[in-house]
């Protein structure tokens with residue numbers, strides 16, 4: 850998947866790898882920080898006024914490229930930089946996603 854969220858840590862499961870994932874984290878709501886430098890045409894505002902990464906019709910972040918990489922990797926938002934592959938939050942969203950797939954529940958947008 851896209852996000853190079855590959856920092857180490859004591860609570861990281863090394864068996865969880867982006868290459869075997871459906872880029873679930875790139876369907877999460879990416880709230881932008883005022884210091885982020887993301888091109889404005891890739892951003893949007895929620896009904897509550899939060900400045901976020903825009904999504905396509907299927908819920909993917911619009912910066913996901915065809916190879917499931919991040920097309921703005923060098924200037925990706927701070928929250929994306931802090932998302933750690935295999936850490937508890939990553940594992941939680943993967944678990945929810947897989948539970949929904951198993952039960953035939955449509956994807957949830959977070």
Ligand code: SF4
Pocket residue numbers: 851852874875876879902910911912913914918919920921922925926929
């Ligand atoms: S900005 Fe890049 S790393 Fe962040 S969600 Fe979008 S594609 Fe993934």
